[in-house]
Amino acid sequence: MKFCSGCKTKKDRSEYYAHYCSKDGLHSQCKSCMKKNWAKYAKTNKSRIQNIVSKYQARNITKVRASTRTWQMAHPEAMRAIAATRRARKLRATPAWASKEVVAEYKRLSYIAKEIEEIAGIKCQIDHIYPLKGHNSCGLHVAHNLQLLTEFQNKAKSNKDPEIIGVTVDKIYRADNGRIEFIRAICQKEEW
Ligand SMILES: [Zn+2]
Numbered sequence: 001m002k003f004c005s006g007c008k009t010k011k012d013r014s015e016y017y018a019h020y021c022s023k024d025g026l027h028s029q030c031k032s033c034m035k036k037n038w039a040k041y042a043k044t045n046k047s048r049i050q051n052i053v054s055k056y057q058a059r060n061i062t063k064v065r066a067s068t069r070t071w072q073m074a075h076p077e078a079m080r081a082i083a084a085t086r087r088a089r090k091l092r093a094t095p096a097w098a099s100k101e102v103v104a105e106y107k108r109l110s111y112i113a114k115e116i117e118e119i120a121g122i123k124c125q126i127d128h129i130y131p132l133k134g135h136n137s138c139g140l141h142v143a144h145n146l147q148l149l150t151e152f153q154n155k156a157k158s159n160k161d162p163e164i165i166g167v168t169v170d171k172i173y174r175a176d177n178g179r180i181e182f183i184r185a186i187c188q189k190e191e192w
Helices: 031-044 046-059 061-074 076-093 096-120 151-157 169-175 180-187
Strands: 124-128 146-150
Touching: 031 046, 046 061, 046 151, 061 076, 096 124, 096 146, 124 151, 146 151, 146 169
Parallel strands: none
Antiparallel strands: 124 146
C-alpha cells in the first residue's frame, strides 16, 4: 500500500504509475489523480499542446499519414460527413461573384506549387489565409484569401489565424520573379 499525496488515501501499488527516479519507483500521486491533473493541464494549455502535436506531426509526416489513412479507412461514414461539412462551408463562404476568381487563383497557385516541387522538391499546399472555420474568425473562399504554404507550414498553421505564418512561398516566388534557387535556400530552414 502507498499513500497518495493527491487524494490523501492509501492505495495498492498497482494504482500508481512507475517513476524512473523516485525512491520507491512510483509516482507520488495515484493513477486517477494523475489523469485528473493531466486533463486539467490539457484544458488550460490547449494551444501549447496543439503546438507540440503539430510539430510532431510535421516531423513524422509519413507515420502520421499512415495512421490517419488507417483511421479514415475504418471510418468511411465519418469521412463522408467531414467532406459534406467542408463542401457546405465552402459554398456558404463563396460569394456569387467570386467563383471565377477562386478558380483562377487556384490555377495560379497550383502552377507555382508544381514548379516549386519539381525544382526544389518541396511540397506546397493551397491554404485559406483566414481559415473557413477558424478559432477567432471565419474566412471566405475567395481568391484574396488564398495562399501557398509549404506542407510543414500548413501543418503548423492548421486552422489558426494567419499571424502564425510569416512570409509565404507564393509571395517569395512573386517577389523574386520566380527564382527557385532563392526559394530552395529558404526552404532548407527547418521551419519551412
Ligand atoms: Zn490519488
